[in-house]
Amino acid sequence: MAKANSNCLVFVLNGERREVDLSQINPSTSLLSYLRCHTDYKGAKLGCGEGGCGACVVFLSKYNADSQKIYGFSISSCLTLLGSIAGCSIITSEGLGNCRDDYHAIHKRIAGFHASQCGYCTPGWCMSLYGALHQAEAKGAHELRQGFSNLSVLEAEKSIAGNLCRCTGYRPIADVCKSFAAEVDLEDLGLNSFWKKKEIPDLNKLPKYDRAAVQTNPKFCSQKCEESGTPTLNFAYKDEFDGEQRVWIRPSNLEETLGTLKETAKENVELKLVVGNTSAGIYKNVRPKVFVDISNIPELQIIKRHEFGIEIGAAVTISNLIEVLEDANDVLDPGKLVYPRNLIFEIIGNHLKKVASGFIRNTASIGGNLIMAKKLSFDSDLATILLGASATVKIISIEKIESVLTMEEFLDKPCLDSGALLLSVRIPYWNKVNNRVEDSDINGSFECYENLFKTYRAAPRPLGNAVSYVNAAFLAQISLNKPQGHLIAKSLRLAFGAFGVKHAIRAKSIEEFLIDKVISSSILLEAIEMLKAHIIPVEGTSKSAYRQSVAVGFLFDFFCPFVNNMVPPCIIDPREVSNSQSGITPNTMNWSCKPKSLTSGKQTMEFHLEYHPVGQPSSKVAAELQASGEVVYVDDIPSPKNCLYGAYVYSEKALALIKKVDVKHVLESPSVVSYISSSDIPKQGRNIGAEALFGGETLLAEDTVECIGQPIGLMVANTWHDAKRAADKVTVDYDCETLGPPILSVEDAREKESFFPVPEWFAPKPIGDFAEGMSEADHNIESAEVKIGSQYFFYLENQTALAVPDEDECMVVYSSCQNPCILQTSIAKCLGIPINNVRVITRRVGGGFGGKAFRSVPVAVTCALAAYKLKRPVRMYLDRTTDMITTGGRHPIKANYTVGFKSDGKITALHVDLFIDAGFSPDISPALPYNIISAMKKYNWGALSFDYKVCKTNLPSKSAMRGPGDAQGSFIAENIIEHVASILGLDSIVVREKNLHTFESAVFFYGSYVESPIGYTLPSIWEKLKQSASMNERMKNIRDFNAANRWFKRGLSMVPCFFLAMLTPRPARVTIFGDGSIAVEVGGVELGQGIWTKVKQMTTYALGQLWPGLSEDIMSKVRIVQTDSISLAHGGITSGSTTSEGSCEAVRHACNILVERLHPIETYLKKSSPNGFCWKDLIFQAQMQSVDLSAQIYWVPNSNSSKYLNFGAAASEVEVDLLSGATTILQTDIIYDCGRSLNPAVDLGQIEGAFVQGVGFFMTEEYVVDKNGKLVSDGTWTYKIPTIDTIPRKFNVELLNSPVHEKRILSSKASGEPPLLLAASVHCAIREAIKAARKELPTDNNTHFRMDSPATMDVIKSLCGLNNVECYLKSLSASTNQ
Ligand SMILES: Cc1cc2nc3c(=O)[nH]c(=O)nc-3n(C[C@H](O)[C@H](O)[C@H](O)COP(=O)(O)OP(=O)(O)OC[C@H]3O[C@@H](n4cnc5c(N)ncnc54)[C@H](O)[C@@H]3O)c2cc1C
Ligand code: FES
Ligand code: FES
Secondary structure, eight states: OOOOOOOEEEEEETTEEEEEETTTSOTTSBHHHHHHHHSSOOOSOOSOSSSSSOTTEEEEEEEETTTTEEEEEEEETTTSBGGGGTTOEEEOHHHHOBTTTBOOHHHHHHHHTTOOSSOSSHHHHHHHHHHHHHHHHHHOOOOOOTTOBSOOHHHHHHTTTTOOOSSSOSHHHHHHHHTTBTTOOGGGSOSOSSSOTTSOOOGGGSOOOOTTOSOSSOHHHHHHHHHHOSOOEEEEEEOTTTOOEEEEEEOSSHHHHHHHHHHHHHHTOOEEEESSOGGGGTSOSOOOSEEEEOTTOGGGSOEEEOSSEEEEETTOBHHHHHHHHHHHHHHSOOOSSSSSSOHHHHHHHHHHTTSSOHHHHTTOBHHHHHHHHHHHOOOOHHHHHHHHTTOEEEEEOTTOOEEEEEHHHHHHSOTTTTSOEEEEEEEEOOSSTTOOOTTOSOOOOOSSOEEEEEEEEEOSSTTSSSOOSEEEEEEEEEEEETTTTEEEEEEEEEEEESSSOSSOEEOHHHHHHHTTOBOOHHHHHHHHHHHHHHOOOOTTOTTHHHHHHHHHHHHHHHHGGGSTTOOOSSOOOHHHHHHOTTSOOGGGTTOOOOOSSSOBOOEEOOOOOTTTTTTSOOOOTTHHHHHHTOSOOGGGSOOOTTOEEEEEEEOSSSSEEEEEEEOHHHHTSTTEEEEEOGGGSOTTSOOOSOEETTEEOOSSOSSEEOSTTOEEEEEEESSHHHHHHHHHHOEEEEEOSTTOSOOOSHHHHHHTTOEEOOOGGGOOOOBSOHHHHHHTOSEEEEEEEEEEOOOOOOOSSOSEEEEEEETTTEEEEEEOOSOHHHHHHHHHHHHTOOGGGEEEEEOOOSOOTTTTTSTTHHHHHHHHHHHHHHTSOEEEEOOHHHHHHHHOOSOOEEEEEEEEEOTTSOEEEEEEEEEEEEESSOTTGGGHHHHHHHHHTTBOOSEEEEEEEEEEOSSOOOOOOSSTTHHHHHHHHHHHHHHHHHHHTOOHHHHHHHHBOOHHHHHHHHGGGGOOTTTOOHHHHHHHHHHHTTHHHHHHHHHHHHHHOSSEEEEEEEEEEEEEEEOOOEEEEEEEOTTSOEEEEESSOOSSSOHHHHHHHHHHHHHGGGSTTHHHHHGGGEEEOOEETTTSOOOOOOOTTOHHHHHHHHHHHHHHHHHHHHHHHHHHHHHHOTTOOOHHHHHHHHHHTTOOOEEEEEEOOOTTTSEEEEEEEEEEEEEEETTTOOEEEEEEEEEEEOBSOSOHHHHHHHHHHHHHHHHIIIIIOOOOBOTTSOBSOOSTTTOOOOOTTTSOSEEEEEEEOOOOOTTSGGGBOOOSSHHHHTTHHHHHHHHHHHHHHHTTSTTOOSOOOOOOBSOOHHHHHHHHHTTHHHHHHHHHHHHHHO
């Protein structure tokens, strides 16, 4: 094995030289781990560890000795290894700017555009945007508008396409990005705190963007590299966990690399070549003995232009390749026929921009990608494209023998088995006529041909960060057969990949079949049938039929121009069709709504001064601090001395007896400290995880496991990674026979009568007489069914806690939770100690969405148990997969309904049977029927009856995800409306309007919660929305569009929402200090929902009542502090959308007490200070007079008015691509009644964020569980929350300035959950588009079709017809033959 020669790694971090002693920190540590565990910089966060979320993004720059230039770009620090950054400079968000040295313009604009909520994702966004700005600067010497960057608006938005945010809904983040683009129209930017609404936007008010402000690579760093060349690094180290000797080698040239490979091959040692290491995002836990860093080998970095093509070294990154292809295009001779310039390069470059995300492409090498495709059957885009483009690869054996292979040979043959190295890839030019390519099978000598090249990918996200379901690249040399005017393929390459195949393949039989033929619809149909026999996914591939059908669509698209009279799959402008005599003309074919930006929006709202500053759109408290990464989340708290780390050992079986847990071999590792099981629970304690309202759940399984993911024990080790490795190594012996098969569906539960009881006091009540209602009906639908899937919380900060033992059997626990009280009680019960021994502190939570209401509790209790046993601090941070597997999510539901209705659409009676999958423990599940029915009551059903079963299954417990039950109930109601409309052949909006509540019927269904006729704003919202969203006009446009477009259909729909909110008691304490500063404590936890901002405004308003103008003075003196279950007890649970308003009201009462106490002093000062006095003087005097300057209250809402209804409506328009099932949300308009919003900017953020989370629920987030009860969609690779490219292109939100609601807190209403329900408008709009598509299918007779939730691409495509292309071709052939 290679010898070590250095133990010091030198690089620059935020401008400072760092020397890392590699005997202490090994070079295969991820950069993220290094930053988080060994430095004070915590801005980079662990969101996924898979390259899929962007929370860990930092900026890297390095000096290139050849070009003598510094290159800088964003990277994912979770995948980059420490050894790879030798000689580089790293900048984290804190390094861009911070609270001491002033923030960067990006940070300030994030705050000003209200673009950060929980803030956990925010530093990552900042760094992705910074990377793009930097690269744009590096590229161009354009004269720019002062203060702007080179980026176009679209580029600026796309720069963040790989970053996930679960809170904001992306629109404001897009505004931040756009604000840097020179071409931006400032008028297009959304609500911000830089200029007032209706004011003319002024560039000078934007925080200055100084293009040279941040020094990316300090001089000493580049000088050093210049002197010493690329630093080499050979270092051997001992892995603490397994005691193995490992080596990190960074050779400086090919010769050395091959030498190393030869040596390791001889010793048969496991080796990994490292370039970007991004493969670790999917192939985790690869721990070779030797790491060979080949990222700087000059021979692997070559970019050479040859006569027949361009050769690119294997270590060139995908980003560099894109640049090279763009540049190469510019210098090559322009082609003469269809396409100017080199058509292949441009198309490949554009396709590659959709591979992964910017920060991955910046380090991901083409060689790494191809090796993954070859050796690991990775669903590569690159391999397919290169196969289609007839590229070749060059490899070199350890004996230094070079060989050139075609892509087929490379992918098929075992050519790299004996340690050979991929050297380069050569892509031929295809711009010229009669192109000849070495090693290609397209060597014919033709007359005069054009090259046609197209690539395709169908993936859940349009801009990337999602591997394809299927991809393809087709290349044809075509000749125009003049007499008949036909295009004929003289040669063809049809490459398909990622469809569930070992590697990309060519469809050779189809190529042969089509070559030299005049292609008619029937020939194409024949080719498609052949293709279907060719594209056969391996067994077990998900969505096989869908993938096959999309492949057919690709082929159809490609060959459309070959067939006369074929309607091509491109968007046709209906206006031009109607103007043209012959229908479709070539120039109409290119009409499409190519957007100038990904998203835009209008925000309409009014601000009120009555309770100033309450009602103002103030920026979020600490938003800049969040952006710079300086705020402290639980996992950012520095580890106390002796701190240990825990990782769950969880059940791999859905129902079994535990025979044995074998940890002995794991405990032998020097890094592993202990294993904690239920037997470690103190005698006086109880085995209790979360104790929710309806019953508890065990903390750690004893003899039986009841779901996959149920915690069995905790491995405790010296580091986070070692704890995880240890947990993975534990073996559990199960008996899966004795208890019989697990219950894995509501159908199973029904059969076995496995239900949780619903207490009488939580049971919803039926309304009216169902039988009578049915007797009034003209029609009915009997026992129809609809299903709704689950949804995972996907907070960016995973479940985490830190438990620190304190004196006298006390425990301090820092937890990211929404429910410190329950946690405090649960820890006390588990340890058998009094509640006052347990202090739970929660400063802020990196997103909760209900997932940290109860599901966070077991994690923190387990930490406390381990800390109690070991008498040392113990912390946990679940990795994303463990979090997904153990935490559960939203309740999946099956509903069967019977509904009676009149011919005009008026529904007279509805009965619904609900089957709710609760998982293995009750959590909040027995409350679900109440919530579901409450949301369903949004329509006047005449009579409503129901039955429900809360099914106990052997799946992880479901919990209170945002709008629990309401989201599903609202959807079921819409589904029934749609069904009735279909049966009657009526527009669904007409049926909705027939059944919308009048005030009287709303009272009949909801009782006093409707409050007053004036407060029942839904009818006016509905009418207003119809006008503002121009529903009638757009409906007509859509009809025209659908008539003109065969392969794209649009749909528009509109839905209302009712949401019953409930206020609960809340404590608050306000304390004024001697210098006039104010600390406020509330029971509610800051989750990103803006509670601190509203509380701060309320404190200012309430104390500001002392005299006019005081609030301006004290606003900056208010600090909201963390929740602490001892300091301010009985804080309650932060949920249900009303915590902010309840906490505000509690604060107002506490402030009123202080105002009352201060009033006499103020009167005294008024008299005694002729020159006036200020706040500080008042407080000084109050102290002198021994006034108690701290006030605490426990506010209890009036029981008559603690529940109230929220109203809103949304209209969404979508466009569905009938070949792939992809959906674009073209526009969403929302009107939402927040009452007199406490902070319109915060409420706007809640509305947009909730809506987009709802889009995920109804459209993209597929929660897949396999037949054994194991979650399949367990990470960012398989579970797709919306990204910036999935949100509405136009997103207009209006906050209704509704009349004063005197029973509400300063007339405000909730905003956190209800808007999520409105995302059902997207689902309904998709249905409309599908209806239009189905009209063109031969078999459809315009009846109802069932469309469950979520409506993912494959669901949509199958409803539009998996065989829609074949149907079309058949009809075309039939009409041609006639
Ligand atoms: C979040 C995410 C999303 C992605 N999405 C897509 C996508 O949509 N489409 C797509 O095509 N790809 C996608 N990728 C894959 C990505 O392109 C690859 O991970 C990347 O190109 C691998 O390059 P690397 O330099 O990081 O390889 P490394 O991880 O450094 O190495 C990968 C493997 O290749 C071997 N290797 C590297 N170089 C050589 C060489 N020259 N000779 C022999 N062996 C070598 C290594 O030993 C290792 O086994 C995605 C990746 C991530 C992380
Ligand atoms: S943590 Fe690195 S991309 Fe998610
Ligand atoms: S603000 Fe983006 S995840 Fe919370």
